[in-house]
Amino acid sequence: MKTDTERTQSVNEDLKRSVQELNILNKSLTGDLIDLKCRSMRDNLIFSHFLEPFQTYNGRRFEDTEEVLEFVSKTTPSDQ
Numbered sequence: 252m253k254t255d256t257e258r259t260q261s262v263n264e265d266l267k268r269s270v271q272e273l274n275i276l277n278k279s280l281t282g283d284l285i286d287l288k289c290r291s292m293r294d295n296l297i298f299s300h301f302l303e304p305f306q307t308y309n310g311r312r313f314e315d316t317e318e319v320l321e322f323v324s325k326t327t328p329s330d331q
Contacts, residue, residue: 304318
């Protein structure tokens with residue numbers, strides 16, 4: 252029959268293995284989370300410090316997309 256000390260050591264070893272497995276799983280999940288965040292942010296563009304032109308239609312304001320595209324094409328270098 253196992254003594255109390257042997258049972259405690261056995262439980263201790265089981266707990267250590269469980270903690271090690273959880274640490275490995277945590278590192279894997281952290282890596283997956285970082286990857287997902289990077290993928291979701293990859294195509295997001297942030298424009299700041301320029302006034303956006305708006306048009307009003309039926310009392311609602313809308314972005315003037317053509318004017319924004321013209322501004323972007325004038326201010327960004329082309330690959331050609």
